[in-house]
């Protein structure tokens with residue numbers, strides 16, 4: 001027969017329920033919106049409890065507090081507004097429905113973002129500090145202005161990162177040589193395809209939604225993701241070997257449309273810049289910490305984590321593709337490499 | 341009334357009015373979204389962007405491919421052989437073909453993981469088959485679309501992957517395991533429903549079962565059956581993904597039709613493609629324009645509003661559980677599955693766990709609720725595909741589906757109040 | 772009046788040809804999609820068959836063209852799904868008026884798609900390229916919308932004309 005689920009006593013349940021629900025829907029809103037507040041819709045493809053989601057949340061809080069409620073950020077997470085490219089198409093095509101977005105720096109590549117493309121070249125950043133040397137430099141400011149200068153109609157506010165991306169596989173791997181003959185799922189960008197070919201593996205197109213099943217059935221032997229995404233998408237269940245090659249550091253940035261930017265007063269614009277700085281610092285403080293915590297959890301769950309002693313052969317494998325893709329940008333490339 | 345709720349009202353009311361004024365649904369959905377955007381003072385570029393985005397999903401490609409496969413199998417003589425085999429196998433049973441349809445979806449829909457793909461593939465073969473044997477077309481379509489929801493529950497199911505992510509890292513493996521029994525329960529419930537209806541409508545009973553006849557037909561349909569085997573083995577064995585299997589199935593059915601059964605020559609194939617395009621012309625545009633509508637609902641925070649409406653309404657756990665289902669069913673009527681899962685999970689899951697529902701069990705509930713939503717007017721992708729593939733008017737299908745909605749609701753209630761149905765396998769195997 | 776309709780009716784063959792050409796295009800697009808997808812599967816296992824990284828994006832774009840063009844064809848066939856359950860309770864005349872109303876509204880939608888769609892496609896086209904094919908402008912991803920708008924206008928003109936003709940021809944018979 002039909003039985004009710006084992007529920008604790010009704011009273012505390014209802015209280016607890018209201019609390020959690022309130023927490024989930026209305027993120028801590030210490031600031032009451034001003035009567036004439038400007039609402040900026042901000043898109044995020046990941047859930048709020050990820051490194052990037054938390055960074056957005058911090059940015060939202062900072063903006064709302066610093067502007068005394070005259071700017072409200074309507075943060076729509078978990079990709080409800082579409083994939084990164086959908087969101088960019090909306091923002092760049094003058095959609096008006098999305099004002100801001102957190103994107104991976106790489107996403108701007110297909111919209112003429114040559115400088116941003118450099119940030120996601122394999123093995124360009126050798127450590128976190130290396131990246132942050134860049135992110136806090138004047139060069140970063142120049143990079144952030146690139147889309148606006150290109151006439152794309154958006155501008156960057158600040159940089160952050162969501163950790164290094166690594167390869168993971170279904171079957172046991174030991175080192176770079178283990179990849180020979182494997183089918184690896186990477187995004188459809190030519191540079192990542194070049195990297196995979198450089199490893200002696202074949203790049204295979206599988207849409208992200210089918211990736212779990214593709215790993216489970218063996219359509220592909222492996223894929224690559226940042227550590228946090230690897231765990232949150234339950235990939236360890238089907239591909240429990242991860243090699244920490246850190247091919248790219250997931251550089252992220254928050255962008256705003258020129259249209260929204262110009263709606264703001266100079267004061268409000270400064271608020272966004274300052275809030276961005278704070279969010280960027282916050283991002284730096286949590287990303288390494290959170291990534292290490294996830295790494296420990298993965299180890300505890302029985303995932304085999306393989307350290308890479310010498311990164312040189314990996315760098316060698318991808319050299320031809322990089323040279324091919326940085327034509328005309330060699331100076332910037334060198335500047336970035338030298339920032340370590 | 342706030343500006344947002346006025347916009348929502350404009351969206352929903354204008355849509356319903358247009359439907360009753362006999363507007364073509366594909367365009368009514370776009371027009372009401374345009375009204376809503378204009379009211380909000382937003383540029384109409386959203387329309388263009390969402391229309392393209394709506395059809396730009398790779399897993400959706402299984403639908404046109406499977407519909408093409410069905411057309412080719414139909415005119416190439418493959419379906420004919422499968423009909424004869426099914427007749428020899430279950431023709432003696434009351435409602436035998438309905439049972440075949442339901443069981444086939446458990447396995448085949450399980451592979452594709454998509455109710456739309458399942459209806460497109462099995463529907464375009466099985467509906468003509470059932471009609472051929474004397475079943476009413478609306479009943480055949482109703483059985484097809486409702487049983488296609490089994491595919492959402494039986495792994496692999498990419499909607500479960502979406503849920504796992506939005507629920508904050510629930511084990512996909514456990515969710516997959518949890519789906520087997522609910523899928524079977526749904527199949528059983530639909531079988532009982534079809535049996536009763538078949539009995540009442542005196543649906544055909546063929547000749548008595550003869551092992552000889554069965555053996556003969558099995559031999560004749562070897563190549564036809566191999567199509568199914570190729571898809572299943574290819575996907576399970578990791579040769580290709582579920583979506584890709586659809587394209588491979590087209591190529592295979594083409595080869596068998598042209599070179600082995602010789603029911604088609606190349607000219608015939610070209611002609612058959614016209615049928616495919618005719619069916620696709622109705623289905624794809626609906627999926628495309630519905631996505632503008634869904635986008636408007638999303639940006640207007642409709643799922644959040646709906647979920648918040650039930651918070652604090654009652655403290656009775658049973659009522660809360662029922663309300664959770666109700667919210668999901670209502671959202672399912674107007675929105676597609678993936679956006680509901682993405683938006684509603686973070687809001688509803690804490691409520692569900694607070695009354696003792698396990699996140700895995702809740703995942704199964706959400707999937708079935710949204711699955712029912714795919715079959716309901718005014719916006720229901722699987723209903724539209726079924727109606728197009730079966731060539732039956734939508735409202736006729738809805739009417740014939742009424743008893744099956746009831747079967748599904750019964751299963752939903754069982755899943756809500758008996759956690760063991762979902763949790764038994766994961767508890768047993770994922771320790 | 773009758774002679775007017777006769778003159779206009781003489782362009783019907785032109786419509787038949789347009790319909791046929793568009794149908795052929797749709798078929799080719801569908802076939803191309805099936806071939807490209809299969810190619811990427813077989814290319815994984817057979818060395819001489821290519822398995823390029825652009826297959827997914829191109830398949831989706833071709834399907835978008837197929838979807839919107841074939842939908843315009845369905846207008847001519849009157850095949851789109853609509854609710855006709857109430858028809859038997861409504862007077863025929865009202866149904867005809869409602870049909871005209873819906874076709875006029877769809878004509879409006881078609882113009883929105885043509886104009887806004889063109890603006891959008893050319894704006895984004897000047898800014899973006901396909902991820903997997905950096906040589907291909909993103910214009911082509913959204914170009915299906917204005918194309919569909921145009922195709923819809925063509926077939927809606929015919930549909931609206933037929934409704935109007937229906938009013939007159941019937942009156943004359945009465």
Ligand code: NA
Nearest residue numbers: 450453494496
């Ligand atoms: Na499935």
Ligand code: NA
Nearest residue numbers: 441445484487
């Ligand atoms: Na079925």
